[in-house]
Amino acid sequence: MPSYARTTTAAYRFHPPLQDTRPYRGSLRGDKRRRGGSLPQSLPTPVHRDPQRAGTEPASDLPAHANGSRPRILTVGAISQQKNYTLLIETARVMQARAGPGRPAPLFRIAGGGADLARLQAQVSSLGLTDIIEFLGERADVPDLLVESDVYLNTSLYEGFSIAILEALSSAVPVVATDVPGNSGLVRTGYNGLLCAERPEALAAAIERVTSESTLYRRLSEGALASVANFTLDGAARRHLDLYDSLLRRRAARRD
Numbered sequence: 247m248p249s250y251a252r253t254t255t256a257a258y259r260f261h262p263p264l265q266d267t268r269p270y271r272g273s274l275r276g277d278k279r280r281r282g283g284s285l286p287q288s289l290p291t292p293v294h295r296d297p298q299r300a301g302t303e304p305a306s307d308l309p310a311h312a313n314g315s316r317p318r319i320l321t322v323g324a325i326s327q328q329k330n331y332t333l334l335i336e337t338a339r340v341m342q343a344r345a346g347p348g349r350p351a352p353l354f355r356i357a358g359g360g361a362d363l364a365r366l367q368a369q370v371s372s373l374g375l376t377d378i379i380e381f382l383g384e385r386a387d388v389p390d391l392l393v394e395s396d397v398y399l400n401t402s403l404y405e406g407f408s409i410a411i412l413e414a415l416s417s418a419v420p421v422v423a424t425d426v427p428g429n430s431g432l433v434r435t436g437y438n439g440l441l442c443a444e445r446p447e448a449l450a451a452a453i454e455r456v457t458s459e460s461t462l463y464r465r466l467s468e469g470a471l472a473s474v475a476n477f478t479l480d481g482a483a484r485r486h487l488d489l490y491d492s493l494l495r496r497r498a499a500r501r502d
Contacts, residue, residue, distance in 0.1 A: 317352035317457040320395035320419075322388060322410040323402075325360030333401040333424070335370060336446035338379050341453065351378050352453065354399070357391055359384040392417040396463075397456050398439075401449065405429050415439075416474045420466035422452045438469035 323329045338354050345351035356379070363381065370379045385391065388410075392398070398414035398421045405411075405428025412432065414421055421439030423429040433439040440456065442448040456463055475481055 316350040317396045317453070318394055319352045319354045319397050319399045319422075319453060320357065320391055320414075321354070321399045321401070322357045322391075322413075323400075324358050325356075325362045325366055327362075328403055329358075330401045330403045330424070330444075331356065331366055332369075333444060333446060333449070334399065335366075335373065335375065335379065337399075337401070337449040337453070338375055339373065340446045340450040342375065342378055344450070344454075352396075352457070354379045355382055355391065355395070356380070357382040357385045357388060388413065389417065392419055395419055397422055397453055399449070399453070400424065400429055401444075402426060402429065403444075408432060412474060412477060415470040418467045418471050420456050420463065420470055422449060422456060424449075432473075434469070434473070436465075438466055438473045440466075 321329075321331075321334060325331060334354060334356070338351075342351045363383075367381055370376055370381075382391070392414060395414075396419070398411065398419045400408065400411060400421065400423035402408075402424060404426050408428060411421055411423070411429070415432070415438055421433050423433050423439060423441055424444050425441040426444070430441060433441050435441045440452040442452050456466060476485075
């Protein structure tokens with residue numbers, strides 16, 4: 247084994263897996279199977295579980311609701327001002343108003359806890375949205391929730407490096423997200439998801455597109471898996487080698 251590979255592998259072994267424990271205390275467990283479609287729907291193990299396999303499994307062919315069930319939209323994160331759940335609620339209201347025969351309103355599921363949870367639950371209840379917005383609390387079975395989901399939704403005002411989005415991508419789940427710093431570094435419109443303005447109408451339209459256009463859904467699901475390849479051990483090692491090579495070439499050029 248090359249020395250760089252031994253170093254990288256050792257570093258991974260002695261550091262805990264990347265995991266966003268603040269919002270949901272998630273720990274991902276093994277492979278799951280997605281629903282729908284004509285191809286085998288095997289999910290990859292999430293990136294922080296087995297980085298070598300991320301992005302190598304078949305994507306999902308169709309959203310679950312293509313088989314007759316209502317779309318399921320998952321959001322994972324602490325109930326906080328930064329996550330901007332008010333925008334999620336407004337998006338749900340827009341989609342509820344547009345619902346009709348053959349066009350059911352999605353089920354929005356929020357996995358996460360925090361000091362503002364009770365206030366947010368009361369707001370949803372007062373708006374009559376309890377049938378389309380479900381609070382799951384802090385969960386340790388996020389991979390199972392991703393298997394059950396058609397779209398991952400992020401309505402944040404800003405993000406750092408979102409492990410939750412990475413987990414969704416590595417599970418072949420297309421992402422709809424606000425076009426803000428952090429999200430725009432992971433989500434590419436038309437490739438692995440859709441970035442939107444911070445308006446409920448824009449997010450609702452994006453969710454409707456993703457869950458109703460099978461060709462688009464397939465493309466985004468495939469792109470989701472492909473986009474996490476950069477975060478595997480092999481990908482990280484390859485980028486390090488490219489960096490070292492460019493530095494050595496630069497040094498050699500200066501000597502000449």
